[in-house]
Amino acid sequence: MTELAAAGAALAGEAARYAGMGWMRGTSGNLSVVLGRDPLRLAVTASGLDKGELTAEDVVVVDGEGAAVSGGVPSAEAGLHARIAAVAGAGAVVHVHALAPVLAAQRWPDGVPLRDLEMLKGFGRAAHDDLVTVPVIPNGQDMRVLGDAFERGFRADTPALIVARHGIYVWGGDLRQARHRLECLEWLLRFVLETRIDGVGRDVR
Ligand SMILES: CSCCC(=O)C(=O)COP(=O)(O)O
Ligand SMILES: [Zn+2]
Helix, strand or coil, X not given: CCHHHHHHHHHHHHHHHHHHCCCCCCCCCEEEEEEEECCEXXXXXXXXXXXXXXXXXXXXXXXXXXXXXCCCCECCCHHHHHHHHHHHCCCEEEEEXXXXXXXXXXXXXXXXXXXXXXXXXXXXXXXXXXXXXXCEECCCCCHHHHHHHHHHCCCCCCCEEEEXXXXXXXXXXXXXXHHHHHHHHHHHHHHHHHHCECCCCCECC
């Protein structure tokens, strides 16, 4: 199996899993893995498909700008995947349209503060003492503008980005680590939404 076919199979498997969780409704969401760094090359899911039905062939190789270097139409958000991979050094980037991150960004538009929760360990942070602020940027259709906003708020210890009124990006060394981080972060965001008490002790009711 070629490296691209293996990447495609891995992306399809992960996407089916996220779709089963209801986080890739319609044709929403996209996933990528880094194939090489010099020059930067990513395998990204193809655009506009039902991500719960992807095959190993539904993958496109893109460059550091998110432009296709092989056949096919890459995700419309490939440019942001490439920027995150370049800036954060991520090996895999996942983007889903889970509802909790979007609701949380609506309530905390300057960033979602989290603290003192065991699940923070699943996000690579300390359970106590550490204030973790998940960055929020405005939505838009220009991936360069989104990438610039991401870079301005980037912190190496916070592998996630919420795009307001849109969805969430989470990254890691590989797809599995990114998934674990995303699952834990989605739980944390649901917690603050349902308790309405954030990581700085504000009651946002
Ligand atoms: C209803 S999905 C709108 C586009 C989007 O936000 C998304 O995540 C999927 O885009 P892609 O080009 O990767 O299919
Ligand atoms: Zn999206």
